[in-house]
Amino acid sequence: MTPLLQATALRKLYPVKQGWSRAQLHAVDDVDLTLAPGECLGLVGESGCGKSTLARLIARLIAPSDGGIRFDGQEIAETDLRTFARSPERAQIQVVFQDPHESLNPGFTAMRIVSDHIRSLIPGLTPIQVTARAEAAFEDVGLPLSLARRYPHQLSGGQKARVGIARAIAVEPKLLILDEPTSALDVSVQAVILKLLGVLRAKRGISYIFVSHDLEVIRLICDRVAVMYLGKIVECAPTAQLFAHPAHPYTRALIAGSPDPARRGLKTERLQGSATSPINPDPNRCRFAGRCPLTAPECTAQMPQLRAVGPDQSAACHFAQSAPAKTES
Structure with missing residues (x-):
């Protein structure tokens, strides 16, 4: 099977001062990674191991220092970040962030948060088409349309998490990067969101990269796991x-x-x-x-x-x- 995603010798180095000289912090160092269509890959490791940086590189939120990222048959690592933001591949790779409250615009209603995202990434849609996509996303994440006119501060933590997921899936991505998506939620709400992610993956055929330090969550949702330590992948295997x-x-x-x-x-x-x-x-x-x-x-x-x-x-x-x-x- 042809991989949906293939990262090759991927590196992210940050220049730092060390005394009077300059040095480089190796956040991600020579990482090779593949992801099959429809697969859920877990990224685990201690805080500071580089898993979130690797996720941001794959999402093209930051530029790599070196290496390649091949997504759906296209090399995307060499594309300038601003150019990539306007390319069709931008809509195909979406991110669900760790804190649902901080990642939502407090001045927008839930419906506008999702609708503006659709208009930004899929230009040319009519207002009716945008609304239809947004309402379909709300339905898929189990969020009643009666809540669509509410602002983030009027929603519970679980409801805000659903808005963040709805925003990501509304543009019909092939890859969803989930960066600690349940860590800011109560345990009971975590279970509901994890079940929802499983249902969405089966229904929409989305591939997941799931970043977490919670091994039990990884065990429940992931097909395969990559373990990171100080910027390197030290082990990769099927979850079981x-x-x-x-x-x-x-x-x-x-x-x-x-x-x-x-x-x-x-x-x-x-x-x-x-x-x-x-x-x-x-x-x-x-x-x-x-x-x-x-x-x-x-x-x-x-x-x-x-x-x-x-x-x-x-x-x-x-x-x-x-x-x-x-x-x-």
Whole structure:
């Protein structure tokens, strides 16, 4: 199957001052990523690992320092941000932001928020067509039209989240990037929004990139998971495979730190120390060395590359653990 999205050697470097000299902060460093049509890919990792920056690069909200982004057969990384904002691909890649309140214009009604977005990204539609698209989006997210004339401050957190989703899907995108879309909501509302996202994906055939630090949310909604650490993807695998047999020690530590009654009383791997600086990192040293319980001399002499360790599973570790082979009964 031809990927909907393919990122190749993607990098985002930020210039910083380090004493009297200039250095570079490696926010995203040499990332390769693919996404199939209709697939939901989770991006996980600690705060500051680069997952939100990677999502913004793919959404073309910021420009990459290097690398390529091929979307639906077109190379889009080389397009200037202002030019891309006026291109047809802009409507095909939409973002649902973390805080539904901060991402909505407080001076617009819910209907105007969605309608203005449609008019901006799909020029040439008649007012009747714009209204029809907006009302269809409201219906799909389960928001009554009686609320469409309300302003954001008159809506609940869950209702504002639905407006943000309606705005994104109203232009019929092929890819929806969800950046911590439920983290600002109550637990009960989170479950409703996650169920809604599952229904929309099935109904509209949208691909998702789901950014989250909540592994249980990722387990519920994603087909495949990419684990990031200090700007690099250190493991990628189908969701069930990753949770059953994590190959990278960082992935195992993340899963061990996630609340799960099934692991109560079991000995788990704990991370020691703090992450190294992402400013001018040593290209020959594993980013995880120093915190990893498996650190060996080769870890500080050679950067491990992503390599296959199982069916559709890859990990960037010299000592990655392969899943146990299945035995025939």
